[in-house]
Amino acid sequence: MEHIKKYEACPVCDHTQFETHVQVKDWMITQESFTIQKCLGCGFHFTNPIPSEETIGSYYKSEEYVSHSSTNKGLVNKLYNLVRTITLDRKVSLIRSYAKGNAVLDIGSGTGHFLNACNLAGLDVQGLEPDSDARSFAKESFGLELQPLETLQTIESNSKDIITMWHVLEHVYHLKRDVAEITRVLKDKGTLFVAVPNMNSFDAKVYKEHWAAYDVPRHLYHFQENTIKKLFSQFDMECVNIYPMKFDSYYVSMLSEKYKGGNILKAFFNGWLSNMKSDTNGFSSQIYVFKNK
Numbered sequence: 001m002e003h004i005k006k007y008e009a010c011p012v013c014d015h016t017q018f019e020t021h022v023q024v025k026d027w028m029i030t031q032e033s034f035t036i037q038k039c040l041g042c043g044f045h046f047t048n049p050i051p052s053e054e055t056i057g058s059y060y061k062s063e064e065y066v067s068h069s070s071t072n073k074g075l076v077n078k079l080y081n082l083v084r085t086i087t088l089d090r091k092v093s094l095i096r097s098y099a100k101g102n103a104v105l106d107i108g109s110g111t112g113h114f115l116n117a118c119n120l121a122g123l124d125v126q127g128l129e130p131d132s133d134a135r136s137f138a139k140e141s142f143g144l145e146l147q148p149l150e151t152l153q154t155i156e157s158n159s160k161d162i163i164t165m166w167h168v169l170e171h172v173y174h175l176k177r178d179v180a181e182i183t184r185v186l187k188d189k190g191t192l193f194v195a196v197p198n199m200n201s202f203d204a205k206v207y208k209e210h211w212a213a214y215d216v217p218r219h220l221y222h223f224q225e226n227t228i229k230k231l232f233s234q235f236d237m238e239c240v241n242i243y244p245m246k247f248d249s250y251y252v253s254m255l256s257e258k259y260k261g262g263n264i265l266k267a268f269f270n271g272w273l274s275n276m277k278s279d280t281n282g283f284s285s286q287i288y289v290f291k292n293k
């Protein structure tokens with residue numbers, strides 16, 4: 001079995017010349033080193049090589065991977081869970097402000113907290129999640145029947161008013177195949193919300209190879225405003241708005257300080273500064289709103 005997949009062509013534009021952007025360790029789990037490359041054709045950044053599709057699952061097996069569990073251990077996880085509760089309401093009001101109908105598809109639902117909030121707000125939800133433990137958690141905690149990712153191919157075309165991907169697109173193994181599926185399933189006047197880390201943010205520049213949102217090899221792609229727009233413009237979608245995720249700069253800075261053996265006060269300072277410098281760099285993570293052209 002091949003354990004590694006090496007891109008010979010850019011996952012966005014198919015150009016074949018790259019340069020090395022930075023070498024990063026898997027700080028969270030394996031301590032293995034990975035390379036992030038920049039496409040010289042379109043400027044897109046991606047981890048290369050990456051673990052094969054068969055082996056990448058083993059890089060997700062950790063109690064510390066909080067987006068897939070609800071452990072309440074440690075200050076960082078406690079804060080993460082608190083902030084999640086606060087931001088859920090905001091996400092639901094945001095999508096409702098765009099919704100022309102009730103049909104919501106959430107891709108990469110994790111433990112189902114967001115879909116549960118949508119349910120309570122009266123939306124009609126469907127959720128896809130690759131991890132079976134997370135699906136069981138969502139069923140036991142919220143009675144949600146999440147489905148495996150492959151279900152995407154079976155969803156009726158032109159059937160969803162809203163599609164959401166909260167910190168998911170950077171994990172999707174078959175990028176263009178799945179974006180094509182998403183655009184097929186979205187109604188003509190529907191809205192797609194994609195939240196991803198921003199590698200052009202001030203905290204990314206400060207922490208460099210320690211920046212926690214590189215999160216290799218789980219993050220296969222490392223977006224910034226112009227490259228995510230280029231990707232979706234290939235599918236005739238345009239970005240109509242960008243919203244900040246102001247807590248992410250603090251969370252990511254805290255993790256980054258942990259990885260470099262720094263201190264938590266610096267993390268709060270850099271998190272705050274990152275939000276202050278958003279005019280130039282954008283925010284640590286951003287929500288991109290896409291509509292069909």
Ligand SMILES: [Zn+2]
Nearest residue numbers: 010013039042
């Ligand atoms: Zn490219």
